Amino acid sequence: MTDFEIQARVSLAEGDRSRIPPRARISVAEGATIAVTAFLLVAAVAPALVAPGDPFAIDPLSAFQAPSIDHGFGTDESGRDVYTRVVHGTRNSLTIGAAATAIGLGFGILLGTIAGMLGRVVDFTVNRFLEVLFAFPGLLLALLFILIFGPGVATAIVAVGLSTAPGYARIIRGQLISVRSSAFVEAATVQGLTRRRILARHILPNTLAPLFVLGTLGIGQAIVWASALSYLGLGAEPPAAEWGAMLAAGRTYLTTAWWLSFFPGLFIVLTAVCATAIGRSIERRVRHA
């Protein structure tokens, strides 16, 4: 990386005045975040390692047991172990969140790059289009999409992805424009490099670098939205071990068995918090590295 590029990155970090020394030591909060994330990743890749039981094993005699040493998170209406089900649901929920974020980022990059690179008329058009999409905040765009294509896991993923795309597109466009007019691009132009080379070697890498942070921050949001859709009965359906669906199924028994809805929700919150915390600490380190 040239000095110009480093300088440009620092100048991109607008508004941040926090005094964090470069390569700051890992704080207690960051350590906890990393530990929880590691647990969630293990649960997603190899659920049997942390929860050996069968998530669908029915045991009617031990239905509705409160959390105890045998059943850490209690049991549900069919005597299934809630902890096992929550752990086995991790893969579903994380996959849904990651897929939705990938779709959102994909569309965002496409729209943002088109707007940022293809001249003023295209930029104006794409911008108006994004403004229209912004008038459908949160789940509204997702609900409109589900109205058209019907409920289900796949539509929920695409719906959440599409609702996050306008936000990404706007950030990418802004980033592209600020990188395009920065000093190192001018320097490259003065050196006589071709336009294509400037775009491929200088502009795009610097535009896309912050996407990793955006994506990490976005996965938490996507998981929350996708499980909200499941909760509303428009995503994954109840027998599936998906957090939103489990929470929705547990709502019927809220007065007698609070653990049915409490623990799946807790995992959603933990995942979202971890994604946000990791995204933010990477962002800080990149800015000050």
Add this chain to the structure above:
Amino acid sequence: MLWAVATLTFFAVRLIPGDPAEAILGGPGSQTSPEALAAVRAEYGLDQPVLVQYLQQLLRLATGDLGRSYALNTDVAPLVLEQLGGTLTLAALALAVGWVLALALATWSTRRGTVARAIGSGLEIVAAALPHFWLATALILLFSIWLGVLPPISTASPAGLVLPVLTLAIPLAGFLGQIMREALFTALESPFVLSARARGESERGVIWIHALRHAALPAISLSGWAFASLVSGAVVVETVFARPGLGRTLLNAVTVRDVPVVVGVVLVAALAYMAMTLVTDFASRIADPRLRAS
């Protein structure tokens, strides 16, 4: 802008597979006679060419007519208007409470050492990550079932509003608080704060009179978007608390694919977003004299 939203929704709805006339008569499974289908097509104007239908829809929208519901057999406009009040009350109260919480947290935790700052920003991150449906469940559990002080179902009484408003306000406060804290931090390091301190202004005065005006600006301009996303949050909250309103109407309409109702609610939400953008522009001008000068 509203035209663009209407156009987008009109053509998006055309993508729905299946015959809308069949949907009106009870979905693809129902045994409908060709005469009944033709009658429904004529009644809803579905036998016209697409362009004519589009122009007719725009004309009707311009006169405030949102069409007729497929499932409820009533006009959409009065239905939406009837539900609008409850949702607007909910969203407005949530916005107000969210602002108060965010302000309290941001002003409390700045200038109180690194521990307070870490607690403040930790609380904000957790609050912003709380899904409405889980927070609502947890609040019902705590206040209605264990403590028994507030009703789990949102009635017209003020007590019934407390839990839904809190459910919407807490994540919003986390979101606004993060933005406010960052802006407050920047403002407190700028020269005008140094000069205020040099004049002997108290710490409280520096924060509340000088720095906060700057810190509030980004949060004000995001409030328009936040308000509109509260309407989307109302979908979940109204369902959980069995509270009548736009959100629940929207969810029911999506579930039975009642197209005119969905389009009507979405248009009203978009209108609310635009109205709020105007309000926040105005509020920014009040808070920031530099905008007035230009």
